Amino acid sequence: MPKAGTSTARSEPQPLPPRSALPRRFFAADPEILARKLLGCTLVRILADGTRLGGVIVETEAYLGAIDRAAHTFGGRRTARNESMWGHPGIAYVYFTYGMHWCMNISAGALGDPVAVLLRALRPTEGLERMRELRAAGGRRKTPLADTELCAGPARLCQALAIDRSLDGLDLTAAGSPLFVERRKQDRVSDDQVARGARIGIAYAGDWAARPLRFAVRGSPFVSRPRL
DNA sequence: ATGACGATTTACT
DNA sequence: GTAAATCGTCATA
Numbered sequence: 001m002p003k004a005g006t007s008t009a010r011s012e013p014q015p016l017p018p019r020s021a022l023p024r025r026f027f028a029a030d031p032e033i034l035a036r037k038l039l040g041c042t043l044v045r046i047l048a049d050g051t052r053l054g055g056v057i058v059e060t061e062a063y064l065g066a067i068d069r070a071a072h073t074f075g076g077r078r079t080a081r082n083e084s085m086w087g088h089p090g091i092a093y094v095y096f097t098y099g100m101h102w103c104m105n106i107s108a109g110a111l112g113d114p115v116a117v118l119l120r121a122l123r124p125t126e127g128l129e130r131m132r133e134l135r136a137a138g139g140r141r142k143t144p145l146a147d148t149e150l151c152a153g154p155a156r157l158c159q160a161l162a163i164d165r166s167l168d169g170l171d172l173t174a175a176g177s178p179l180f181v182e183r184r185k186q187d188r189v190s191d192d193q194v195a196r197g198a199r200i201g202i203a204y205a206g207d208w209a210a211r212p213l214r215f216a217v218r219g220s221p222f223v224s225r226p227r228l
Numbered sequence: 229a230t231g232a233c234g235a236t237t238t239a240c241t
Numbered sequence: 242g243t244a245a246a247t248c249g250t251c252a253t254a
Contacts, residue, residue: 061235063235070235071235072235077251079250079251080250080251081249081250081251095235095249095250096248096249096250097233097234097235097236097248097249097250098233098234098236098237098246098247098248099234099236099246099247099248099249100236100237100246100247100248101236101237101247103235103236105235118235120235153236153237154235154236155236155237156236156237199235200235200236201234201235201236202235204233204234205235224236229253229254230252230253230254231251231252231253231254232250232251232252232253233248233249233250233251233252234248234249234250236246237245237246238244238245238246239243239244239245239246240242240243240244240245241242241243241244
């Protein structure tokens with residue numbers, strides 16, 4: 001075996017080979033297309049202390065902008081809060097809701113087109129212990145958190161990955177970003193594994209409430225309730 | 229300045 | 242199944 005001349009001497013074993021963040025062109029798609037493509041991709045969060053948290057995206061929702069009554073940008077509304085939806089594809093739109101929760105979107109389409117994809121659930125794959133701590137956050141809990149409850153919901157996944165206002169507007173495609181998306185062959189989701197249905201929590205949206213703009217991996221126990 | 233409302237989660241009946 | 246928690250944001254005045 002050729003040990004000679006190997007300059008590959010690795011002093012530190014890497015838990016995983018280095019992977020590159022998906023580039024802007026991946027996100028520059030119609031939100032419906034992007035919502036589908038994001039299934040099976042991995043959301044990665046690097047904490048300030050270097051801890052790496054991550055999970056495979058198993059549920060998303062598309063928000064179609066000015067025409068979409070359920071979107072924060074319906075009617076072309078442009079406010080301080082939703083400014084990130086108007087920005088470059090591949091930036092984070094993180095908003096606060098119900099007086100206590102954060103939710104994360106990825107801006108889609110083109111610059112100036114206020115469309116986005118809401119991340120609703122992950123299958124956690126890295127840093128589960130730290131996620132449990134983040135999800136515990138103060139309040140003691142009646143029952144211990146199952147892995148399937150860690151990131152099953154838009155606010156839950158943000159709490160588990162320490163995503164809040166400080167990450168709003170962050171460019172997920174920038175070098176060294178503490179939040180980005182990867183794609184691995186092994187996690188590829190085929191079309192017959194994709195379930196579609198009505199979006200959650202938008203009953204006020206009239207005709208748009210019934211549109212099948214929610215996407216999920218069929219049969220995944222990591223998807224939020226109600227299951228598709 | 230004020231009031232109404234959430235792209236939710238949790239606990240409880 | 243129902244209800245409470247909890248407050249930033251935005252439209253209206």
